[in-house]
Amino acid sequence: MHAVARGQRRWSNLSLAHRDGGVGIVRIDAPGKRNAMGRQFWPELRSVLDELESDGKTRVVVVTGAGDEAFSAGGDIASFAELTDLAAKRAFQRDCMRTFAAVEESPLPILAAVNGWALGGGCELAMACDVVFASERAVFGMPEAAVGLVPGFGVLRGPSVVGRQWTKLMVFAAERVDAQTALRIGLVQKVVPHADLLPATLRVAQQIAENAPLAVATGKELVNRGVDRGEFDHSTDALTVLQSTQDTAEGIRAFLDKRPPRFQGR
Template identity: 35%
Template sequence: MSYTNILSETQNGICTITINRPKKLNALNIETIDELHNAFSEADEDPLTKVILITGSGEKAFVAGADISEFADFSVSEGSDLAAKGQAKLFDFVANLSTPVIAAVNGFALGGGLELAMAAHFRVASDTAKMGLPEVSLGVIPGYGGTQRLPQLVGKGRAMEMIMTAGMIDANQALQYGLVNHVTEAEELLPFCEKIAGKIMRNSSVAIAAAITAINAGYQDGEDGFEVEIAQFGECFDTEDFKEGTTAFLEKRKADFPGR
């Protein structure tokens, strides 16, 4: 599929999606959100894609926020609709994807950019990255899941402070907070993420998808994460990956998972 604002390339089981609006510091507009949805959908449906990396083009920004010019004149109903559609189409969609998603945060991740990174299953940052939710400085609040995912990741008090002050934290502080899993030098960011992806790909993609479902259930209202875990655990027993994994273990060899 051809895109205007993003690049998507799959190699050796890893799909790298790059937001490519460097003159706008990779800011998210409606068109880019649509393209990202399509790219993530395409990668998730490709049986050869085992891990997805999301990053930004250039050295300055992962995503420096939403494109404010698109919604500066919106009404209440238009604003609510913007948030609802964006969450459904991209942010919640990514969070619940069955293919693991790693955010490679290569620079500024602000507003919608940080919200996109938080929607990924986990994050790795370059030592030049800076992160924040500055929306209250514009008279609005985070609308793409930021008020929910940031407290889950860093705790309520830290999230309150970050959102209320509209300030930025650097990569090392993000690591201390638990907002990112690792910090690397800028030139090592993608190779480091690819190394982690390689470790993920050694395992059962079916089991990983089940684990994502079970983990996410624990953070959803009305869901009993333990019950979902039990159900997903049981369903694994009916997969070819389970049969291969247990057989390989008993035969003392490396498993060759079929992904079914």
């Protein structure tokens, strides 16, 4: 029998449902925008994780996308255009990094159930999770170079998850990979039929929830002990500089205008 969902709550970018057995389901909840991550997404996810970590009941978290099309198509590009000064750009990058760190450092195991497009920040969030399940329809990619940026977290974690060369291919060429390729290169641990994605993820979540929570938390901490947080500052500095270039401004304008960008290398 599958656990029963209880008490769904909604924020501007997220929704949360609890299931009997200690599993919390967090949905990226903006299906009209392919679950794009608005600026409120990042502090909201941290707040939800804080709540789940302190409620004394949750043993495992499952993160998925609302609807049937996307896990998340990445950051809401329109919101980038609102970052007009250097301080705001730096603060935004720090906010994103704090959220990825919160996922990695949470004592709770966090499973991603990728139900469709996982691009940009969506792909990076999957990398930050502990185990990734993917629908056979899932597609992963880091296309930030098309708007003059790089995936600040993906360039740090990609080499350890999928290897240096695959990271370069995905970052330089915005190469998209299907679910089976993602499985082969280590970005995904299990690929399942689309209709079975959430049930399959919840079955494993329940297995984890039945194990000793302190042992699971310690195991996660020890596996992640080599993660270098100092890299986050370097990435934030580099992304802040990139966000201030003419090419990034052109890339964002072109995206919003739905035309090819004209990059000048400055």
